Amino acid sequence: MSYKKLKRNKDQRKALLKNLTTAFLRDEKIETTEAKAKEVSRLAEKMITLAKKNTLASRRQALSYLTDEDVVTKLFENIGPKFQERQGGYTRVLKxxxxxxxxxxxxxxELVE
Structure with a gap:
């Protein structure tokens, strides 16, 4: 995947995006810089799409990326089913x-209602 560099090296950028994505899915709303928000939005959309599939393989994929098992449980039990009918566009970036x-x-x- 290609990302914006966010003025960090690869490992720092990967950790930052993992943690921000996990925090976003846990709290369903975060405040950060525009560049970070846009990158986290891309990743969160992919995680929600995995949650919509709701297979063991997709759950393991989400577990390999997100840093908290409780967030994965919330993603697959609450957030994924909420967007089952929606074909993308699960997040919103407000300047x-x-x-x-x-x-x-x-x-x-934030997540779109």
Missing amino acids: KGPRQGDGAPMAIL
Whole structure:
């Protein structure tokens, strides 16, 4: 998969995206920079698509990426069935404005109802 670099090396970027994706699926809403939100959105969409399949193989794939088993359970029992009829577009990125300290563009990433 190709990602934006996010000014990090490969291992740091991978860990950051894993943790942000896990946090997003746990809380169903996070606030982060626009670039990170867009990348996490891509990954979360793929995880939700796996949850919609609801097979043992897809659950194991999700477990290999997400860092918390409880989040995987929530993904497959609550989030996946909620989007069963929807053909993609499970997340929404709302632009929030610049961050106070450094002016980085911020965004809110949330699940579509």
